[in-house]
Amino acid sequence: MSKSILVTGGAGFIGSNFVPYFCKKYADYHVINLDKLTYAGDLSNVKECEHDANYTFVQGDICDEKLIEDLFTRYEIRGVIHFAAESHVDNSIKGPKVFMETNLMGTFTLIETARRHWMDAPGKVKPGYEEARFHHISTDEVYGTLGESGYFSETTPYAPNSPYSSSKAGSDFIVRAYHHTYGMNVTTSNCSNNYGPKQNHEKLIPHIIENALNLKPLPVYGKGLNVRDWLYVLDHCKAIDLIFHKGKAGETYNIGGHNERNNITIVNTICSILDEKSPRKDGKSYSELITFVQDRAGHDLRYAIDPTKIVNELGWKADETFDTGIIKTVEWYLNKFKF
Numbered sequence: 001m002s003k004s005i006l007v008t009g010g011a012g013f014i015g016s017n018f019v020p021y022f023c024k025k026y027a028d029y030h031v032i033n034l035d036k037l038t039y040a041g042d043l044s045n046v047k048e049c050e051h052d053a054n055y056t057f058v059q060g061d062i063c064d065e066k067l068i069e070d071l072f073t074r075y076e077i078r079g080v081i082h083f084a085a086e087s088h089v090d091n092s093i094k095g096p097k098v099f100m101e102t103n104l105m106g107t108f109t110l111i112e113t114a115r116r117h118w119m120d121a122p123g124k125v126k127p128g129y130e131e132a133r134f135h136h137i138s139t140d141e142v143y144g145t146l147g148e149s150g151y152f153s154e155t156t157p158y159a160p161n162s163p164y165s166s167s168k169a170g171s172d173f174i175v176r177a178y179h180h181t182y183g184m185n186v187t188t189s190n191c192s193n194n195y196g197p198k199q200n201h202e203k204l205i206p207h208i209i210e211n212a213l214n215l216k217p218l219p220v221y222g223k224g225l226n227v228r229d230w231l232y233v234l235d236h237c238k239a240i241d242l243i244f245h246k247g248k249a250g251e252t253y254n255i256g257g258h259n260e261r262n263n264i265t266i267v268n269t270i271c272s273i274l275d276e277k278s279p280r281k282d283g284k285s286y287s288e289l290i291t292f293v294q295d296r297a298g299h300d301l302r303y304a305i306d307p308t309k310i311v312n313e314l315g316w317k318a319d320e321t322f323d324t325g326i327i328k329t330v331e332w333y334l335n336k337f338k339f
Contacts, residue, residue: 009035009085010035011045133244134175145300220290226302229256232320247313275287
């Protein structure tokens, strides 16, 4: 008998890379992909799964208690991998309410429904649900910002600086509380900036690629010196797979690629790749389109993850360096935009 796993947000960027990988690897799992299909979700991202026998798509909202209850009952869900979230910092500054609703109440609705279906009482798991696990995907932004040195670890104090990161921090605490209060089998992962195929154009890398190909300005906040630790999305998916199957209940694992780059370096790298693979007809470099704009409010200076725990305990390592991953990413978008 197949084991039903609920994946939330599986038509979004990371989820839509994870779902095909997971369906192909685990034929004995029935993957229920729940996605609201907001601007950030696209069914074409998971079209390679639509005819798979072990895949079902459901359009819906993680805040919809009746729907979540129905899914848990109908499919006897025995695992949750929770990607669904509002995640764009700029959007959270303009309209924070939806971030609080989705990231806090959505996570609560999911884990509370899981508790009712998996637990008889605090510390007492229902028969047949001994292996049921709730895995929660979070972000390194809950830790705040770093100076020029140091790394975020699993014991770094939380210090979120945006409505987005504060809502994710709150969702992390909800999941933690359900482990400590009810004894639920939960794990959490906090990742660094992802990049790769299928990312929404609002994010830095696809936004720069799309603007460049359309010869539009390439906006860079401030002086472009904000640093992020970049993680290729498929490496992240493999880490989640490991944590879901082998991680210790109640534990948090930080996932990072050891690929620190500041924003202006990222943009110049993309321009150089495009200059080679899709040169401008006027012979100019795409880098001439770079435009510095007013910095984002509360813009964290630097994020960097120390992934030692997941490397040592679970044997994970990133397969892609930034240099190899960014070329694959640009090539994917060139194909998408037919350049």
